[in-house]
Amino acid sequence: MKFLDPRLFRYSRSSRGFISVVVALALLTTLLTLLQAFTITSVVVDAFQKEKSWVNLQPQIRNLAFIFGLRALIAFFGDSLTRKIGAKIRVELRTQLFNQALSQGTELNLKFGYGKLSLIATRGIAALEPYFNKFMPQLFIALIVPFIVGVTITLKDLASGLIILGTIPLIPIFGILIGKYTSEAMAKKWRTMGILSSYVVDLFAGLLTLKVYGRSKHQKNRIKEVGNQYRVETMKVLKISFLSSLVLELIATLSVALIAVWIGLRLVSGNISLSDGLLVLLLAPEVYWPIRQVSAQFHASAEGLESSREIFEVLEMKPQSKGHRNTLNRLREIRWDSLIIEYPNRAPIQIPRGSAKSGEITLLVGQSGSGKTSLINTLMGLVNPIKGKVWINNINSAYPLHEFDNDFWLSQISWVSQTPHFPHGTIAEIF
Structure with a gap:
């Protein structure tokens, strides 16, 4: 000390x-x-x-x-x-x-x-x-x-x-x-x-x-x-x-x-x-x-x-490295390789490969602690896996998620928390 x-x-x-x-x-x-x-x-x-x-x-x-x-x-x-x-x-x-x-x-x-x-x-x-x-x-x-x-x-x-x-x-x-x-x-x-x-x-x-x-x-x-x-x-x-x-x-x-x-x-x-x-x-x-x-x-x-x-x-915790890409013609699909996500004082979480297509409903099913929330955080760009990549499929090409600017990527998607709530105020004030 x-x-x-x-x-x-x-x-x-x-x-x-x-x-x-x-x-x-x-x-x-x-x-x-x-x-x-x-x-x-x-x-x-x-x-x-x-x-x-x-x-x-x-x-x-x-x-x-x-x-x-x-x-x-x-x-x-x-x-x-x-x-x-x-x-x-x-x-x-x-x-x-x-x-x-x-x-x-x-x-x-x-x-x-x-x-x-x-x-x-x-x-x-x-x-x-x-x-x-x-x-x-x-x-x-x-x-x-x-x-x-x-x-x-x-x-x-x-x-x-x-x-x-x-x-x-x-x-x-x-x-x-x-x-x-x-x-x-x-x-x-x-x-x-x-x-x-x-x-x-x-x-x-x-x-x-x-x-x-x-x-x-x-x-x-x-x-x-x-x-x-x-x-x-x-x-x-x-x-x-x-x-x-x-x-x-x-x-x-x-x-x-x-x-x-x-x-x-x-x-x-x-x-x-x-x-x-x-x-x-x-x-x-x-x-x-x-x-x-x-x-x-x-x-x-x-x-x-x-x-x-x-x-x-x-x-001293450094922010995650930000990408430079800030254009996306049309989002067709998000797919991911076999991912390994690591947290302090916890065993690494392994997530099998998968994908989610635009316009379709994709259901994530798994036991508690299997990595459902971790996968969502990874797809949002909030967590970087230690192994594997997330790919964003455009009309004619695919780009790794880490190449996109975080603010730009978050502006392209919507997310609702597991515990959603309305803040104080009227509906008109909220929206």
């Missing part, structure tokens, strides 16, 4: 500004963290070791208060700004999803289904909020702050720097291992949610038929079964999240404790100064804290990471 999908920059212009903002916030956070630690160290050393008076300490205390206030302001305005840009990115992605659905609605429905598409456009987009508002800013802070602070600690005390160098890789290593299971669990949860969504949409579509045959009550147990499966998958994700938090907190706590004990022993023996020891103690938690936070935010935004993959899969 990618923390930052490069496809985001392709589909959202606001994402570039978003990255610039979070990088700037990370650098400011690093600078203020160092200034805060140096100022606190200076106040404590001057007060207890140099025994300076309150009056002499006031300028440093004012500086410290200013730094605290500045950190709070940057955190507040930074959070507000990332929320606004994140909301703008979600609007851009949702707009492109709708445009994609308008231009390739049939192809998208055949590949994903109405339920999955509605899930992506609603819950999927909404799940990006914690990803942009929390995870992304914290990710860049975790990339910048620990490195700069760790270098500062090493320059002040090599032994503490070596301890950090030996322990800090454990956090991302365990984070990646646990994140792998989180990614798999979240993908399974998202698939279950998609199944539930598609099932509910199909149930509503066929509710009238189920009512007529008295089978509507039997669907209650099926909905309960799928809903319970979704609950189980959600609890698995939460269990992994709590486990990862425990492991990462334990590593970070023990690492800081090890540094503190080592500094304490050397302070007693006089091998390190109070200012250097205190500075290292103040900065050590700042090395581990951002990484612990990004792990916590990762689990909070894992659904957004998974949904972004689904969103980009929809946006």
Whole structure:
């Protein structure tokens, strides 16, 4: 699972500004963290070791208060700004999803289904909020702050720097291992949610038929079964999240404790100064804290990471190639070879050769799932078979269907849905 999908920059212009903002916030956070630690160290050393008076300490205390206030302001305005840009990115992605659905609605429905598409456009987009508002800013802070602070600690005390160098890789290593299971669990949860969504949409579509045959009550147990499966998958994700938090907190706590004990022993023996020891103690938690936070935010935004993959899969779906032919003297016959039609996660559908002549009634007979609807979609040019061709017989010649412009071909035929209905309004308004 990618923390930052490069496809985001392709589909959202606001994402570039978003990255610039979070990088700037990370650098400011690093600078203020160092200034805060140096100022606190200076106040404590001057007060207890140099025994300076309150009056002499006031300028440093004012500086410290200013730094605290500045950190709070940057955190507040930074959070507000990332929320606004994140909301703008979600609007851009949702707009492109709708445009994609308008231009390739049939192809998208055949590949994903109405339920999955509605899930992506609603819950999927909404799940990006914690990803942009929390995870992304914290990710860049975790990339910048620990490195700069760790270098500062090493320059002040090599032994503490070596301890950090030996322990800090454990956090991302365990984070990646646990994140792998989180990614798999979240993908399974998202698939279950998609199944539930598609099932509910199909149930509503066929509710009238189920009512007529008295089978509507039997669907209650099926909905309960799928809903319970979704609950189980959600609890698995939460269990992994709590486990990862425990492991990462334990590593970070023990690492800081090890540094503190080592500094304490050397302070007693006089091998390190109070200012250097205190500075290292103040900065050590700042090395581990951002990484612990990004792990916590990762689990909070894992659904957004998974949904972004689904969103980009929809946006990257290319339209079927259009032909250039836009003339047809007279349609005499549509015939097709032995066709093989393939859908995702389904066995290929094989359709025997056949034909339909103009002016005659052709009846398609077959069991449910044998390919009747798929053949109609193929004859309309909405589905391309992976094997075989559809031929359009003119008066004196025959042309493959894929050579015709889609809009032109659809203007030459009429089609009535399996579930026809009149829209609202009078007959005159409709026609």
